Amino acid sequence: MTGIVWGALKDRNLELGPASDLKDDRFRHWRLARDEDNVAWLVIDKEGASANTLSADVLAELDRALEEIERDRPKGLVIRSAKKSGFIAGADITEFRGIRDPKVVEEKISEANRVVDRLDRLDIPTVAIMHGYALGGGLEIALACDRRLALPETKLGFPEVLLGLHPGLGGTVRSTFLMDPVQAMTMMLTGKSHPARRAKRMGLIDEVIEERHVLAAVKAAVSGGSKSRDRSFRDRALSSGPGRRFAAGRMRGETESKAPAEHYPAPHALIALWEEHGGDYDQMKAEEIKSFARLLVTDTAQNLIRVFFLREHMKAIGKGKTTFGHVHVVGAGAMGGEIAAWCALRGLTVTLADMKPEVLGKAIRNAHRLYEKVAKDGAKIRDAMDRLIPGINGHGIRHADIVIEAVPEKVDIKRKVYEQVEPLLKPGAILATNTSSIRLEELRGHLKDPSRFAGLHFFNPVSRMQLVEVVSHDQASEETLKKLERFTTSIDRLPAPVKSAPGFLVNRALMPYLMEGLLMLDEGTPKEVIDRAAEEFGMPMGPIELADQVGLDICLDVADMLRANLDAELPQTPAWLREKVENGELGRKTGKGLYDWKDGKVQKNDKGGSYDRGITDRLILPMLNACVTCYRTGVIDDLDTLDGAMIFGTGFAPFRGGPIKYAHDRRITDVIASLKRLEKQHGARFAPDPGWPDLERASLNEEGTPVPRAETEEA
Incomplete structure (x- = not known):
């Protein structure tokens, strides 16, 4: 059994250490082994989940594993993940829902902090090896280690503010003491994640390594012993009382303009926490727990947590693999051009057609500008541009798995497009309209096979608006609609199934x-x-x-x-x-x-x-x-999707949880x-x-x- 389990982990092409002393009978979510150099490897692989999250039982098992490590005293400890998806994606948000007593929160988070502090206090060198996503509580686990090594594709961040919270496992104090405190605060206030190389420049991690160098890096890190960072004069100055007050004042002004304290208290609580206690490690850590507990029970936090699950609910609507590899877009105007650009960025081959060469030229220029903002990486920009193929003859239709019509909102113009496109569709291909308001019954009239026709209503700008309304009519097949929902999810958008009606939902x-x-x-x-x-x-x-x-x-x-x-x-x-x-x-x-x-x-x-x-x-x-x-x-038959569609399609005040939730709260x-x-x-x-x-x-x-x-x- 032991060899089979460890062999399965090794098959994931991640270096997780040797199999010799693997112990898996005591843990559901962790694997503990010792290598030939007497270094302990503690590998997280949360049972029944595609990504690791920190739930109460995961932390309880970590506590037991650390107890064993304290007793056996290996030469060092390595913590990493067996999941392809990444290191640890944060806390298990399901455990945050519906809690309204701050004392209960304080007890739970204090217990979690005790486990993380136990890791921090180990008197052997500790190393976190990160890949994929290392976010929130996962990054806080890494911060409790002496050294942090990350693979190049790793993304690191504190997204708690997006849930109406701030870090609660010591992240506020460890990050501001480890790196430039203003950079650390900015990272927590924005919730943005950073790639590994930028995180190294910020001082958040020690090294960026390739997978093939993991074993050598571990040996070097363990033999180097525990590592402490000397704080620069600037860091010490910013962490002083006057420095904190000056920096906090500027942060508060910038934050209020984007996230008013009345509606979004978390960033303001974080600023106050650092301003008042940032010079005292132990005091700030204790106050972090109290502040986190106060925030979690607010309406804002509970509603933003609801929004998180609304997003997951809508992702699940389009769950499953898509067979689409080639998209053809008819109409290179503002909407059609950006739909095509986005699909190409997400890895699809895209042919973009328009009658006017100058319109196509503008669409391609706009796509390049979009890629410079979103992709930034030169190779990704080049590859996306290679996948985006403009033309005025529409040759791509015959090869496309889906044709998206994005011409002006005129019934007669759209019908003419369908008359030309439908005979050229390959077997099984779908014809979709990006109409924003016209009933599909008015558009399908002359189609020979309306079962393969439906609406795919993107919102402007496509690169920022997450919602896509998948519009059905009474002659659209279930297979067509399901394929469109999966396609939507595959390009990192959120599908909202709606029925054909004037204006649909949004x-x-x-x-x-x-x-x-x-x-x-x-x-x-x-x-x-x-x-x-x-x-x-x-x-x-x-x-x-x-x-x-x-x-x-x-x-x-x-x-x-x-x-x-x-x-x-x-x-x-x-x-x-x-x-x-x-x-x-x-x-x-x-x-x-x-x-x-x-x-x-x-x-x-x-x-x-x-x-x-x-x-x-x-x-x-x-x-x-x-x-x-x-x-x-x-028009829509699910209230969760309704609330989600209004939030992700109109920006309806997220801290209110959606229009239906707001109506109930009021x-x-x-x-x-x-x-x-x-x-x-x-x-x-x-x-x-x-x-x-x-x-x-x-x-x-x-x-x-x-x-x-x-x-x-x-x-």
């Missing part, structure tokens, strides 16, 4: 938000005030700026389409909006719209003026009302009453959807998802 819900903002502007409310009300609620940008970003012509087309096809009322389009569109004042893309734009950046006047909750409700509640309509009418009775009040004041467009009472009769499970009361009673 545009149907977003348009009332945009149009209400324009109507308030028409009433005389300053645009800066309208946008600030939305932004202070937590939206990434207000409706006026968003309309300019999307394009006033597109907003007008979608609004007209929805108004013509929906039973529900929408705000009337102000006459001046049509005049702006006719005059070519379309927003960001023309340099002038509702705002002026310079070099792609909005030019705002910092106008004063207060606003009351009524403005915020006029913007946000119609969005919630439309979401309930979409759920009631079956209390649905209050939402209904507020809609009725607005209906009396402003008209029938605010009438509460008939679906609200069903949500009102539901409760929330610990994941924050509404559960019908009948199911709750059965449980």
